[in-house]
Amino acid sequence: MSNTFEKAYHPKLLVLACAVMEREIIQFQNDQVEFKFFDYGLHRTPENMAKALQVEIDQASEENYDGIILGYGLCSNGIVGIHSKKKRLVIPRIHDCISLFLGSPESYEEQAKQHPGTYYLTPGWIEKGETPISKFNSYAQSYGEETARWVLHEEMKNYTRIVFIDTGVNDSEPYRKIARQNADFLGISYEGLKGSPKLFKDLVIGPWEKDILVLSKGQSVEQEMFLDL
Amino acid sequence: MIQRDRKNYSMEITPFSVGDEVEKTLCQLKQLVVQKDCNGVKTLTERMVKDGMDLFSILNRGLIPGMLEASDRFRKGEFFIPELLMSSRALKFGLNILRPLIQEIRKDVLGKVVIGTVKFDLHDIGKNLVIILLEGNGFEIIDMGVDVSPEKLVKAVEKNGAQILAMSSLLTSTMSWMKFTIELLHAKGMSRRVKTMVGGAPVTPIFAKNIGADAYCREATSAPSVAKKLLGIEENGQTVFAE
Numbered sequence: 001m002s003n004t005f006e007k008a009y010h011p012k013l014l015v016l017a018c019a020v021m022e023r024e025i026i027q028f029q030n031d032q033v034e035f036k037f038f039d040y041g042l043h044r045t046p047e048n049m050a051k052a053l054q055v056e057i058d059q060a061s062e063e064n065y066d067g068i069i070l071g072y073g074l075c076s077n078g079i080v081g082i083h084s085k086k087k088r089l090v091i092p093r094i095h096d097c098i099s100l101f102l103g104s105p106e107s108y109e110e111q112a113k114q115h116p117g118t119y120y121l122t123p124g125w126i127e128k129g130e131t132p133i134s135k136f137n138s139y140a141q142s143y144g145e146e147t148a149r150w151v152l153h154e155e156m157k158n159y160t161r162i163v164f165i166d167t168g169v170n171d172s173e174p175y176r177k178i179a180r181q182n183a184d185f186l187g188i189s190y191e192g193l194k195g196s197p198k199l200f201k202d203l204v205i206g207p208w209e210k211d212i213l214v215l216s217k218g219q220s221v222e223q224e225m226f227l228d229l
Numbered sequence: 230m231i232q233r234d235r236k237n238y239s240m241e242i243t244p245f246s247v248g249d250e251v252e253k254t255l256c257q258l259k260q261l262v263v264q265k266d267c268n269g270v271k272t273l274t275e276r277m278v279k280d281g282m283d284l285f286s287i288l289n290r291g292l293i294p295g296m297l298e299a300s301d302r303f304r305k306g307e308f309f310i311p312e313l314l315m316s317s318r319a320l321k322f323g324l325n326i327l328r329p330l331i332q333e334i335r336k337d338v339l340g341k342v343v344i345g346t347v348k349f350d351l352h353d354i355g356k357n358l359v360i361i362l363l364e365g366n367g368f369e370i371i372d373m374g375v376d377v378s379p380e381k382l383v384k385a386v387e388k389n390g391a392q393i394l395a396m397s398s399l400l401t402s403t404m405s406w407m408k409f410t411i412e413l414l415h416a417k418g419m420s421r422r423v424k425t426m427v428g429g430a431p432v433t434p435i436f437a438k439n440i441g442a443d444a445y446c447r448e449a450t451s452a453p454s455v456a457k458k459l460l461g462i463e464e465n466g467q468t469v470f471a472e
Contacts, residue, residue, distance in 0.1 A: 045306035046430075074401045077431050095402040112402065116349040116376050139311050151311040158351035158375050223433060229405055229440070 013090075014060050015204060016053060017071020018043065020124035021097055023169040025071050027197060028204035033069075040129040042078065043096075049078030061086040069203060073097055074226040083220040091213045092203050093226055100203075101165045103196025105211055111193070117160040121182065122167055122195070123175045132156055132182050160188050167195035251282065255291040258323070262295025263302075265315035267322045274323040284331055288365060292323045296358070297450040304448075310354070317358050324365035331367055338369040340460050341391040345373035345382050347406035352399035355429055358449040359395065366453040368393075379410035386414070386423055393456055398429040407432075408440035415441075424459040428452070 012032055017025050019037040026035060036056065042049040053070070060068055061084045068087050072079050073094035083089070092100060098120050099108040111118060121131060130138075132152065139148035164179035166172045176192060183190035199211060208214050213225060254277060261269040270292070277287050299316035302308035308316075342363055346356050353375050360370050371389050373382060386394050394414065398404045407427050414420045427437050428446035437445035444455045457463075 044309065045304075047304065048306050074431075076399075076401065077433075095400065109402075112349055117351045143311060143315075147311070147315070151314050154314050154354065155310055158353065223401065223431070223436065226401060227405060229408060 012065050013067050013069055013204075014063075014065045015069040015071055016056055016060075017069075018097060019128045020122065021071055021100060021200070022128070023124060024101065024122075024167050024195075024197065025200050025204060027169065028201055030205075033204060034065075040125075043075050046076045046078035046080075049075060050081055053079065053082055057082060057084045057087075057089070060084075071097075071100075071203070073099065074223065077223055079221050080223050081220055083215070083218060085218050087217065089213075089215040089219070089221070090203065090208055091215065091221065092199060093211050093213045094199075095226060098165075099211075100199045101167055101195045102193065103198040107196070111163070115161050115163075117158050118163050119156070119159050119161070119182075120163050120165060121175070121179045122165045123170060123172065124167075126175050126178050131178065132162075133178075133185050136185070156186055159186065162186070162188060162190050164190070164192050165195040166192060167197070251286075254282075255286065258287065258291035259295035259298065262292055262316055262319050262323070263298050265299075265312060265319050267315075267319045270319045271322040271326065274326045278326060278330065284327055284334070287323070288327055288331070292320055292327075292365075293362070293450055293453075296320045296362075297448070300448045300450055314354065317354075317361065320358075321361050324361055328365050331365070335367045339367040339457065339462055340393060341369045341371065341389055342393040342395055342456060343371045343373060343382060343385045343389060343391040344395040344397070345377035345385075346375040347396050347398045347403050347410065348378050349376060349406065350398050350400050350403035351375045352429075353397070355399070355449050356397040359397065359428070359446070359452040362449060362453050363395075363456060366457075368453075368456060379406065379413040382410050383413050383417060383419070386419065387417075391423065392460055393424050393426060395426045395428075395452070395456075397427075398432060401431045404429075404431060404436065407442065411441050426452070426455055426459060 015025065015033060015035045017035065017037055018040055020040045022037050029035065038052060042052055057068055065087055067090055068084055069090040070079060073092055073096045075096055094100060094105050099105045101122050102108050119132065136148050136152050139151050162179055162183035164176050180190050202212055258270065258273050261273060274287060296316060299308060299313060303313045344356060344360060346353050360372055364370055371385055371391060373385055382394060396407045396410060398407060411425055414423060424443040426444040426446055427442045434445045444459055446452050446455050
């Protein structure tokens with residue numbers, strides 16, 4: 001059977017995705033696809049991510065879906081071990097969501113090699129995730145400004161660039177401004193990049209090939225599936 | 230025993246035998262690391278040294294278990310980056326007192342370790358913690374920093390005559406550079422006399438084995454005992470906190 005989504009088959013698909021990509025991925029909503037979004041904070045604790053997603057997958061496996069799509073990359077092994085006994089799992093073969101926002105793993109790799117110390121921001125990350133400034137404010141609230149400054153320095157000292165990815169889903173100007181403010185706050189350079197919806201589209205609509213993995217029923221996600229060794 | 234304000238000890242304390250003041254104090258030291266209390270750790274470590282307590286007990290049964298618990302809490306999502314960094318800083322306050330004293334006893338360094346975060350990876354919180362712990366245990370460290378190419382790492386091993394090459398990575402996208410570095414070590418015919426150890430959040434024992442690493446560190450706190458094992462150094466009855 002082909003991996004490609006076949007319209008004649010009318011499958012019902014469930015997308016489980018991180019909230020930071022809601023605007024970008026929901027563009028490809030149609031009456032065959034349902035979406036469920038999860039707090040971005042799961043990416044900080046990979047063990048919790050796997051548990052939270054597995055609970056949803058187990059529940060969805062009992063329902064009338066034809067397949068489950070994950071709006072997650074390998075995310076620091078956060079999806080390792082995830083499986084569905086009854087449904088196919090469709091997953092982008094990427095390390096993290098930046099490849100989705102940029103449109104391909106190759107675009108991300110090119111950026112990562114040229115500027116490894118890049119902190120990426122998107123409208124979703126700014127709205128629902130975190131930024132260096134929001135981190136600082138949260139640290140300062142818990143531990144005072146002096147400690148917050150030290151912690152943020154330790155965490156961010158090797159970063160040299162903030163990149164704002166314009167994903168084109170809304171007026172990007174306010175977000176671009178925030179991204180610039182973050183670069184100024186850290187005293188590092190700023191760059192704007194144009195995103196691409198291609199990988200989001202491939203993930204939800206198909207074709208499921210090249211950068212999209214399709215796991216058969218019962219098959220678990222393994223780290224090796226994402227590595228080029 | 231040092232008395233401190235009770236309100237500082239609201240966290241769960243590991244049980245100890247009643248009347249065992251040494252255990253009780255070690256337990257307090259551990260909790261102070263978990264509680265990120267730099268001055269508390271400094272004061273208590275100084276006091277323990279002054280009281281003639283065994284330096285390796287202070288290290289391996291007080292400070293390191295405290296850091297181990299902080300790391301565990303981080304993994305479980307109970308601690309975040311700030312808490313982990315602050316515990317690590319508290320640990321450093323204690324180790325700064327112990328290190329010169331341990332060096333006096335040992336005289337010679339246990340071994341030379343070249344360490345670095347691999348190519349295209351800028352994350353060094355875990356690596357820096359490993360450095361603190363290895364130095365505290367008597368290893369000499371050559372820190373190559375972050376985003377270090379296989380060539381630079383192997384060259385540093387060669388130049389310094391290091392026995393261990395330690396590599397860290399926080400990204401699944403950069404882990405492969407550990408493999409490339411180990412391959413280069415093999416290609417240069419150095420893999421027999423140089424042992425490799427790898428670690429970092431996404432690194433698994435299977436991955437470490439697949440790329441031919443000699444050892445895997447599940448967390449920074451296990452680095453000293455793993456490094457000692459690699460060099461065949463006896464732990465002298467000290468508690469081992471390996472994988």
